[in-house]
Amino acid sequence: MESSLPSPDATPLLPPPGGADLSSLMASFFNPSLPVLIVTVIVIFLTPLLIHTLIFRSRAATTLPTFLLVGPVGGGKTSLMTAFESETESGKPPPDTRTSQSPLSLECSISAAIAGTSKYRSANDPSMKSYLKFLLSDTPGHGKLRHLALSQISSPVIRGVIFVLDSSLTDIRGTAEYLYDVLLAMQKVASASGATSSQPKRLLIACNKSDVFTALPAGKIQKLLEEEITKMRVSRSKGILDVEDDGEGNEEKEWLGEGGEGPFEFKAMEEVGVEVEVKGGSVEKKDWKEKLSAFIGGCL
């Protein structure tokens, strides 16, 4: 109470100068003076621009269809991407690469004539001469960073997945493990989207580095991977549950492929809406451009 006493004394004193100030100030505001007008116009026009630049400065439109490059470390994902990009876009030699730690997307394009939807068009259709743009998205293959790729598979912009591996298959178990995870993720996406989308999810297993002396042919690699996944499928289903599972029959969810206990085949994945293709090639020999274009064209 004591402290509020001075204020009544002070307030009656203040208004006269304050009121005069205020009214004159208001008057000057409402007078059509040129500087005020200019400042107002500038502020009105600049504010949206300013907000726009603040928020959208470094954002690019990312609605392009995307192809995801996954695979174990040292398979040649980044090389494959830069080689493809440089062959189709800039025509300059691709840079050297090292182990990746973060994902990277590059914009690439293929001739519209290769695209799957173009097969019904006439050869003279002008749209056949245009180019289809898409993003090639590289992901790190290191064990600790694979979740970056796996979490991306479910994204709707992903049109196809390219699993890049080293044809020498030095670590077949590790490779099959990652492939298993990728296939499982794709299967989940396919089953979640259900029968509504008729387009199957597509996976290309790109057996890179086929020029190396120790490289295995693509057919052999397919067989080895299928055998490995067969065993893995069994051991996974019998493995210990993880902490969050309460053990109530989510067996089907985790079972790769359709039904049976028999040997796993990539073909069987078609029944659950995942199409798998295996192709061999080599970045060094530059034979990926054609093969990838065919795959990508089929997905677009």
Add this chain to the structure above:
Amino acid sequence: MLVKFLIITTSGILLWSKKYAPVNPSVVNSFISDVLIEERVQPGTDGKYYKKDSYMLKWTTANDFGLIFIAVYQSLLQLTWIDELLDTVKKLFTTLYGEQLKKPHTATIECHFDDYFNSRISELERKAGGPRPIISAPVIEQAKDDGKWDAPPPPPIPGILKAPPRPGSPAIANSALMRPGTPESRSKSPAPASHLLAGTRRPARGRRGGNSAHASSGEEKSPARNSKKGGKKLRKWDADGNADEEDGAVLDYSAPGVSTDEDTDHGSRKMDYIEQKEWGTKTSKGEFVLKDLDMEVNQILKEAEEKDRASNTASSGYGAFGFFRNIVGGKTLTKADLEKAMTAMQEHLSKKNVAREAAVQVTESVEKSLIGQKTGSFQSIEATVKAAVEASLRKILTPTNSLDLLREIQTKRSGSSKRPYVISIVGVNGVGKSTNLSKICFFLLQNKFKVLIAACDTFRSGAVEQLRVHARNLKELSEREGGVVELYEKGYGKDAANIAKDAVAFGEAEGFDVVLIDTAGRRHNDQRLMSSLEKFAKFAEPDKILMVGEALVGTDSVQQARNFNAAFGNARTLDGFIISKCDTVGDMIGTLISMVFATGIPVVFLGTGQNYQDLRTLNIAWAVKLLMS
């Protein structure tokens, strides 16, 4: 001596490199996976350098651009100026090419960094005053080329001057650019042309005020270099009309003529100098160009430093605008910004029973990775920090290799060797070694393996009897399902390592699939007891050594994990952790982080109850969710 200097993006693309001797790329690759991804610190290095083969690596990162600068040098030599080199090169490179790096969807940039780098090296060497281990000839030589055209060219220095691109007529330049180039020439000549890629062709305008003459040379170079753009006259830079004379001559590059030789060898680089000359001093004597570059480099460095200082002082003074930025996002993070959020995060982690040492180090590494980055749209600092810590925890917990135990046993058993798969379990007293061993045994029995339990706790009275009870129970439980379990016991007081060895031999003879070895509990700071583990590992040769740790333990967990990890000698480490008693701690599962962080070894199982089936694998999403809740 310096062997190689690399500038790499985090997405794995080599932007620029300078090579003085061939280095296997695997050196750098293993550095990236060991240090940058797995965040392992080599013993004795204090995290300041990395040793591989006969090389030593030092590095620095620029988070805002996602760049890593790596210097590789012979470990025999102590180079005092490496740190300074890294630091200044980082500043130079980010100022010169930062704008190009910020564009989305770019892999490479147009960079002509050779000369800047050489000038830096020579200056640092001069400062150090020692012998000059690196040939700095190219810089001087190029300077000569610029100044005196008629001077006979000195013999080109192999490896550095073998730059393929020839900026002759557009057609020739094109063909040179498109030529793939062997890997050697590509890495050897970090010359501009081999690093061009789409989308980066146009240099960024207005990076800085136009009146700073030297600094803008980075921009001015590129139009001239831009030979791909069709009919433009390439040589517009040349005021003396030298270009015309060479346009014809360059076609015949087999002839070792004076001008063509220069042209073919490093024509592209020459352009830099002439461009700079346009800006710099008008005296076109050779030596001046060298100084010119030095001056330019120094100016860039000075500006970068000033900018640093300015941003340091200004960051706090934004007032209302800074607050606005904090809400809207797009704020560049500094150490001061992060401090509060980081202490809060440390406290939060400590509350989740993460050992203090681990909590501090996690937040520190997160802080290091965040400084210089920008917050996203409408993202506060706290949210950014939280997301980064979450990602970091996830990275820590994610194993590098597969943890599918069944598959491993199957692979081993289907091989030619008759030796069973040996798992041994170690740990501090009373954490639940025998209990978890019998849980694992139960799981293996369910999968119809033939299991032998070896009782190697010959110290504590009742230990063997305890295992006998477990074995009897398990036998009863698994009889119907066809599992076979036996106990191998030799009583008390004998040497555990010998019993383990005998048990494995017995298992091999009797055709067991798996041998589970129980060991005596030991305090991790008891040297005498810990030292016997080394002999044990040598005798039993376990395929997997699992350490059991309680979820209840607090700060001690880091030391426990470290000491046990180191106890098996140089050749052997732990293979995994079993964190027991997880059901007793609720969401305070910080021990997981502490133990994994201290050693980089994954958590294989979690013990979640009193029954045989209460064994679980780790679900990383679950763990991270609990830790961050």
